[in-house]
Amino acid sequence: MAKKSAAKEKKYVYKFGGGKAEGKAEMKNLLGGKGANLAEMANLGIPVPAGFTITTEMCTVYYKMNRKYPKELNVQIHEGMKHIEKVMGDKFGDEDNPLLVSVRSGARISMPGMMDTVLNLGLNDKTVLGLVCQSGNERFAWDAYRRFVQMYGDVVLGLKPVKKTDIDPFEEIMDELKKEAGVKLDVELGVDELKELVKRFKAAIKERKGIDFPEDPWEQLWGAIEAVFGSWNGERAIKYRSINKIPHDWGTAVNVQSMVYGNMGDDSGTGVAFTRNPATGEKKFYGEYLINAQGEDVVAGIRTPQPINTSTKSSKEQQTLEEVMPRPYQTLESIYKKLEEHYTDMQDIEFTIQKGKLWMLQTRTGKRTAAAALKIACDMVAEKLIDEENAVMRISPDQLDQLLHPMFDPKAEKEVIAKGLPASPGAATGQAVFHADDAEHWAGEGKKVILVRIETSPEDIGGMNAAQGILTARGGMTSHAAVVARGMGKCCVAGCGAVNINYKEKQFEVNGTIIKEGDWISLDGGTGELMKGLVPTIKPELSGNFGKIMRWADKIRKLGVRTNADTPHDSQVARDFGAEGIGLCRTEHMFFEGDRIKSVREMILADSLEGRIKALHKLLPMQKGDFIGIFKAMKGLPVTIRLLDPPLHEFLPHEPAQMQEMATEMGVGVEKIKQKVSSLHELNPMLGHRGCRLGIIYPEITEMQARAIMEAACELKKQGVNVKPEIMVPLVGDVKELKNQEEIIRQVAEETKKKLKVKVNYLVGTMIEIPRASLTADKIAEVAEFFSFGTNDLTQMALGLSRDDAGKFLPAYVEMGIYKADPFQVLDQEGVGQLVEMGVKRGRSTRKDLKVGICGEHGGEPSSVEFCHRVGLNYVSCSPYRVPIARLSAAQAVIREKREKVA
Ligand code: PEP
Numbered sequence: 001m002a003k004k005s006a007a008k009e010k011k012y013v014y015k016f017g018g019g020k021a022e023g024k025a026e027m028k029n030l031l032g033g034k035g036a037n038l039a040e041m042a043n044l045g046i047p048v049p050a051g052f053t054i055t056t057e058m059c060t061v062y063y064k065m066n067r068k069y070p071k072e073l074n075v076q077i078h079e080g081m082k083h084i085e086k087v088m089g090d091k092f093g094d095e096d097n098p099l100l101v102s103v104r105s106g107a108r109i110s111m112p113g114m115m116d117t118v119l120n121l122g123l124n125d126k127t128v129l130g131l132v133c134q135s136g137n138e139r140f141a142w143d144a145y146r147r148f149v150q151m152y153g154d155v156v157l158g159l160k161p162v163k164k165t166d167i168d169p170f171e172e173i174m175d176e177l178k179k180e181a182g183v184k185l186d187v188e189l190g191v192d193e194l195k196e197l198v199k200r201f202k203a204a205i206k207e208r209k210g211i212d213f214p215e216d217p218w219e220q221l222w223g224a225i226e227a228v229f230g231s232w233n234g235e236r237a238i239k240y241r242s243i244n245k246i247p248h249d250w251g252t253a254v255n256v257q258s259m260v261y262g263n264m265g266d267d268s269g270t271g272v273a274f275t276r277n278p279a280t281g282e283k284k285f286y287g288e289y290l291i292n293a294q295g296e297d298v299v300a301g302i303r304t305p306q307p308i309n310t311s312t313k314s315s316k317e318q319q320t321l322e323e324v325m326p327r328p329y330q331t332l333e334s335i336y337k338k339l340e341e342h343y344t345d346m347q348d349i350e351f352t353i354q355k356g357k358l359w360m361l362q363t364r365t366g367k368r369t370a371a372a373a374l375k376i377a378c379d380m381v382a383e384k385l386i387d388e389e390n391a392v393m394r395i396s397p398d399q400l401d402q403l404l405h406p407m408f409d410p411k412a413e414k415e416v417i418a419k420g421l422p423a424s425p426g427a428a429t430g431q432a433v434f435h436a437d438d439a440e441h442w443a444g445e446g447k448k449v450i451l452v453r454i455e456t457s458p459e460d461i462g463g464m465n466a467a468q469g470i471l472t473a474r475g476g477m478t479s480h481a482a483v484v485a486r487g488m489g490k491c492c493v494a495g496c497g498a499v500n501i502n503y504k505e506k507q508f509e510v511n512g513t514i515i516k517e518g519d520w521i522s523l524d525g526g527t528g529e530l531m532k533g534l535v536p537t538i539k540p541e542l543s544g545n546f547g548k549i550m551r552w553a554d555k556i557r558k559l560g561v562r563t564n565a566d567t568p569h570d571s572q573v574a575r576d577f578g579a580e581g582i583g584l585c586r587t588e589h590m591f592f593e594g595d596r597i598k599s600v601r602e603m604i605l606a607d608s609l610e611g612r613i614k615a616l617h618k619l620l621p622m623q624k625g626d627f628i629g630i631f632k633a634m635k636g637l638p639v640t641i642r643l644l645d646p647p648l649h650e651f652l653p654h655e656p657a658q659m660q661e662m663a664t665e666m667g668v669g670v671e672k673i674k675q676k677v678s679s680l681h682e683l684n685p686m687l688g689h690r691g692c693r694l695g696i697i698y699p700e701i702t703e704m705q706a707r708a709i710m711e712a713a714c715e716l717k718k719q720g721v722n723v724k725p726e727i728m729v730p731l732v733g734d735v736k737e738l739k740n741q742e743e744i745i746r747q748v749a750e751e752t753k754k755k756l757k758v759k760v761n762y763l764v765g766t767m768i769e770i771p772r773a774s775l776t777a778d779k780i781a782e783v784a785e786f787f788s789f790g791t792n793d794l795t796q797m798a799l800g801l802s803r804d805d806a807g808k809f810l811p812a813y814v815e816m817g818i819y820k821a822d823p824f825q826v827l828d829q830e831g832v833g834q835l836v837e838m839g840v841k842r843g844r845s846t847r848k849d850l851k852v853g854i855c856g857e858h859g860g861e862p863s864s865v866e867f868c869h870r871v872g873l874n875y876v877s878c879s880p881y882r883v884p885i886a887r888l889s890a891a892q893a894v895i896r897e898k899r900e901k902v903a
Pocket residue numbers: 584586645769789790791792793794855856857
């Protein structure tokens with residue numbers, strides 16, 4: 001009868017040990033990572049101390065029932081304890097042969113140190129004597145008891161420091177006793193003193209908490225289970241989940257497991273190991289251990305752990321486990337091989353040897369550096385452990401980023417003085433300079449500099465290029481500094497609000513520290529950290545494994561990957577990283593170099609059409625030269641060139657001294673310059689006279705640019721160089737705008753082809769970066785031969801957020817969870833994503849073969865790339881250094897989609 005009703009009951013307890021288990025590795029959601037892997041090891045016949053896991057579901061039920069348990073749990077836990085007793089041959093609460101257990105948390109995803117643990121549970125004034133007999137070591141037994149009372153008193157009974165400045169009450173008692181005994185270290189305390197400690201600990205609990213320390217092991221057990229479930233909703237666990245985006249309703253499992261001891265004498269020990277080297281990926285068993293010690297001693301760093309085997313030994317004095325305990329070592333070797341083969345991945349394992357017998361306490365997928373990840377994945381394919389698809393899935397795209405940029409020497413010391421936005425990855429160290437021309441000057445003298453600006457503008461390009469890294473006080477992830485730095489593959493920390501820059505004094509102040517021109521500073525573009533002083537960097541090597549993974553990714557992916565590049569040099573870098581074309585060439589960047597800015601300014605100042613045409617005429621050969629360089633670098637791959645986009649005022653100086661300089665150079669009065677600057681002034685330039693609106697009002701600009709592109713293409717074609725120009729009109733919101741520009745472009749193109757007597761195929765298309773363009777994409781596609789989503793502007797306009805100013809409050813928005821992530825960095829799939837999806841669908845409803853890409857900053861962000869694959873884009877385009885990340889992400893998107901379909 002009892003059995004029948006038990007069959008209907010919900011199962012909350014899963015047993016493991018003795019060569020079998022009720023759970024398995026796939027049950028992580030229910031059993032937590034630790035519980036599922038313990039079960040899996042038991043099923044593999046690997047020696048794990050017997051135990052049971054109370055499910056994560058129980059945790060959720062516990063909270064739903066207002067911190068109470070369903071009836072059936074009690075029975076199931078009793079059965080679980082009976083199972084442990086049977087396998088281990090001890091008895092819970094027995095005075096001669098006591099079973100002692102650990103009670104640990106274990107969520108789906110490891111949350112290191114965030115939840116509670118109780119060890120040595122089951123000890124009391126009587127069972128401690130049993131442990132003395134069992135271990136034959138009185139000191140060990142009493143030490144275990146005092147540790148238990150201390151841990152239980154803290155975790156379950158809540159005797160902890162009240163204020164931050166308080167000393168831990170148990171430590172205080174221990175220090176007192178050590179003083180009385182005249183000893184310095186815990187290990188110098190003898191049996192009598194340990195007995196005294198237990199007494200004093202219990203008395204303190206009684207006095208301060210008004211609770212008698214529970215002698216009943218069952219009461220202890222329930223108390224510990226409750227504490228672990230309770231710690232799921234502890235302050236630090238909640239905070240950790242919020243930061244790491246772990247859902248609060250997952251709950252934690254509780255693992256109750258027989259204790260084994262590595263501190264029972266010189267035939268005992270404990271250690272941690274990786275099945276391959278986690279730093280290099282080398283196929284070598286690698287780990288550390290301590291004789292006669294508990295797990296926490298290995299981590300605490302009081303004693304120096306020894307290498308586990310001879311092959312990783314670095315000096316003669318070291319005593320390896322292989323030498324000291326050859327039998328358990330051999331068992332450990334066969335187990336690690338079995339585990340790696342079974343999980344087909346590098347494992348991070350924990351073990352304990354109790355009186356010569358090896359026990360495995362944990363196995364999990366080991367964390368590794370990017371270089372190790374590549375090597376392990378490639379080696380495992382060669383070993384036929386995994387296939388190419390799995391290898392591609394093993395590399396995290398973000399991690400790949402580490403490999404492409406210089407990084408700080410992990411051994412170097414760092415003094416972080418502020419934190420900004422991690423705008424462009426990499427590590428940079430150099431002397432602070434505050435003006436772009438100084439950066440160029442200093443760099444010209446062979447110095448390493450960091451350009452520090454409140455924000456950057458197109459005029460600063462030269463200085464940015466000369467600098468090792470860029471630091472700005474203002475601006476977000478799509479600010480000028482961020483976008484340009486990413487394009488250059490240069491480290492940038494943007495929007496570092498704590499930095500107060502004084503251009504006049506050539507210095508900045510940050511949290512009380514003054515940094516003057518010439519002082520050394522360092523930037524970590526991956527974390528946003530600003531450091532004082534010179535922090536040495538190292539250049540990571542791109543090994544053959546990188547190329548191998550990339551080739552496999554290329555075979556799998558469906559999305560094309562292009563690059564955003566404006567110079568032949570950047571185009572070449574991107575090609576070396578595997579770019580299959582240029583998805584965005586921003587022509588305005590070409591207007592700043594050398595003498596060009598003069599002609600641009602001349603055009604802007606001109607009062608008549610003739611004047612403008614004259615100035616544009618001077619620009620034409622220079623632009624044409626640029627396009628020739630880019631077309632050549634891209635060797636027949638498609639090149640999307642965007643017509644002029646920014647408002648014209650960006651090309652004019654705004655400081656009085658610079659205005660005067662320009663006036664002298666142009667031979668006009670300074671008043672004229674001032675007047676022009678003021679007439680071009682707009683309150684909201686991002687929504688002002690920019691994009692195609694420039695070419696519509698000043699068609700001669702479009703004409704000149706179309707001519708430069710087509711003359712470059714035709715001349716090269718004549719020389720036998722293959723070219724595929726795609727001319728792109730920015731900021732279109734109405735098809736009539738595009739039609740207007742398209743007519744100019746086509747007319748110039750046909751004229752040029754005729755004049756140069758050569759056939760060149762070209763496309764005319766548009767950016768989709770205004771919400772109205774997405775909504776009317778069917779009409780726009782009747783004219784446009786391709787679309788490229790400019791998701792920087794599209795995000796700005798869809799969310800009503802300024803690209804340049806939102807950095808002030810965006811980090812707070814993300815921290816408060818209002819936005820999941822910075823929408824300028826990670827595509828807002830729920831909102832902006834709809835505009836993209838709609839644009840693709842409507843566009844292809846009128847032009848079936850419409851080619852669609854994306855060229856906003858999201859084109860190199862992994863989750864956004866996956867989105868682009870799902871909604872059927874043809875390609876993504878991103879800055880050169882992100883090309884490999886996009887290639888990998890695009891392949892992972894295909895694999896994930898396939899796996900979801902199968903599931
Ligand atoms: C965009 O708006 O997404 C884009 C690529 O153009 P820009 O960043 O130059 O405005």
